[in-house]
Amino acid sequence: MSLSKTFSALSEPNRQKILDLLKKGELSVNEIGKYLDVTTPTLSHHLDILKRADLISSRRQGQQIIYSLNFSILEEVAEKIAKFLAVKKIK
């Protein structure tokens, strides 16, 4: 997974909000939609981008698709930034 793809996924406010919502626990598309001011197809598009960036996962539960947060990529990003910043201290 490229850092660019991750940062790109993280750069959109609606997607940040989705991650914030999922932080508290998994949610269906419909439930997420209640907190965002976009149509369902637009929401679906944002979920797709987050999923391709491996920031979230999904599973079907009856008629609903339940999305949940993946922490690992964000942990990697934090680690990479920390490693990047580490040079500062070396100097």
Added chain:
Amino acid sequence: MSLSKTFSALSEPNRQKILDLLKKGELSVNEIGKYLDVTTPTLSHHLDILKRADLISSRRQGQQIIYSLNFSILEEVAEKIAKFLAVKKIK
């Protein structure tokens, strides 16, 4: 400064490379250009975006503009991600 603007600035590969180059020390536009496969105006555009995101600073030195890395915003990003991830441990 919005997180979106920061992530957006960080999402482009050439800009990531610029930050990487500046990590080792300040450089002129011309020097940075040696490592990137873009024209000078394009490079100037990327520098402008990084500067607007407060990720780099510049000063004039004779005919050259010298760019240097700002660590603070990246430190903030790392901190925000860490804080975001902290909920995981709480639960």
Added chain:
DNA sequence: TATATAATTAGATATATATCTAAATATCTA
């Protein structure tokens, strides 16, 4: 099995972004 509900996919459109060439600006130097 027809209808309702949940979500995605398709297709269109408007805005943003990355890129280039050409022109402008700033500084240095012969």
Added chain:
DNA sequence: TAGATATTTAGATATATATCTAATTATATA
């Protein structure tokens, strides 16, 4: 001060992205 060098700004263009409506797919249920 004329010409060279360094960088930015202006303007054009092609690609990417966010958004919508309409259509499709998947599941549940009366």
